[in-house]
Amino acid sequence: MRVVFLDIDGVLNSDRFFAEHPWPDGASWWSAAAIDPAAVQRVNALVAQTDAVVVLSSSWRKRASLDELNELLASRGLARPVIDVTQSLYRSVDGVRLTRGDEILAWLAAWSGPMVEAFVALEDEEALGAVEPRCVRVDSLIGLTEGDVERASRMLLG
Ligand SMILES: [Mg+2]
Numbered sequence: 001m002r003v004v005f006l007d008i009d010g011v012l013n014s015d016r017f018f019a020e021h022p023w024p025d026g027a028s029w030w031s032a033a034a035i036d037p038a039a040v041q042r043v044n045a046l047v048a049q050t051d052a053v054v055v056l057s058s059s060w061r062k063r064a065s066l067d068e069l070n071e072l073l074a075s076r077g078l079a080r081p082v083i084d085v086t087q088s089l090y091r092s093v094d095g096v097r098l099t100r101g102d103e104i105l106a107w108l109a110a111w112s113g114p115m116v117e118a119f120v121a122l123e124d125e126e127a128l129g130a131v132e133p134r135c136v137r138v139d140s141l142i143g144l145t146e147g148d149v150e151r152a153s154r155m156l157l158g
Contacts, residue, residue, distance in 0.1 A: 002050050002156045003119040004043070005086065005104050007138070008058035010124030012039045012076075014143030030063045035076040039144040043122075044079045046149045050156040054082045055107060057100055057121065061085035101131030120152045 006012075017036040027033040047054060060069060070081040086103040087110070100123065108116055121131055124140040136152045138144050 001114040001116050002052035003108075003116055004046060004050075004052045004054045004152065004156070005057040005107075005119060005121040005123075006043065006054050006082070007100075007121075007123045007126070008035070008056070008060045010140030011058075011122050011138045011144050012036055012043070014039070014139075015141045017143060030060055030072075032072055032075050035073065036143055037077045040073065040077040042144045042146060042149050044077065045146075046152055046156075047080055049149075049153050052156055054078075054080070056082050056085045057104060057123070062088060099129040099131075100126040101128035104128070104131050118156045118158055120155045122148065122152060 012035050014036065017039070021033075021036075024033050043054065046052065056066075056069060064072070066082065066085055069085075070078075073082065084107070086100075086107045089098040089103050089106060091097055092102075101121070104119075104121060108119070119134055121128055121135045122138055122144060123135055124138045128135050134155065136148050136155065138148055
């Protein structure tokens with residue numbers, strides 16, 4: 001199994017997207033208005049090319065249930081539902097601040113489904129610690145690009 005750990009802010013949206021799409025009056029941040037359908041299509045392309053599953057690492061996972069997030073993402077064109085979200089970890093028992101990378105590693109350690117042969121994290125700004133070598137850094141000014149998808153695809157298909 002191949003896994004794409006997906007951030008939302010700065011990846012499925014961007015400064016450019018918000019500049020080109022005026023914010024609807026009264027829309028909540030955690031809504032379809034903040035998801036760029038073009039970026040979602042790039043995730044679809046990555047998933048199709050690599051037969052990967054998507055796990056959300058975005059802080060959006062703390063705002064809505066997996067079903068609600070899938071409904072929202074499907075409304076913006078996501079072809080295959082997200083299978084899970086990473087755990088929320090803050091500090092280790094000895095008080096060390098944990099990163100989104102630690103949350104990804106914890107998900108992988110807890111996963112009991114098919115063996116994960118490769119994974120990649122699409123992330124714009126969060127520190128990933130030990131997962132950094134598996135990260136495709138996305139530029140939040142423009143969001144997920146075709147070049148990012150190519151890099152992620154190469155990392156997944158190795
Ligand atoms: Mg982000």
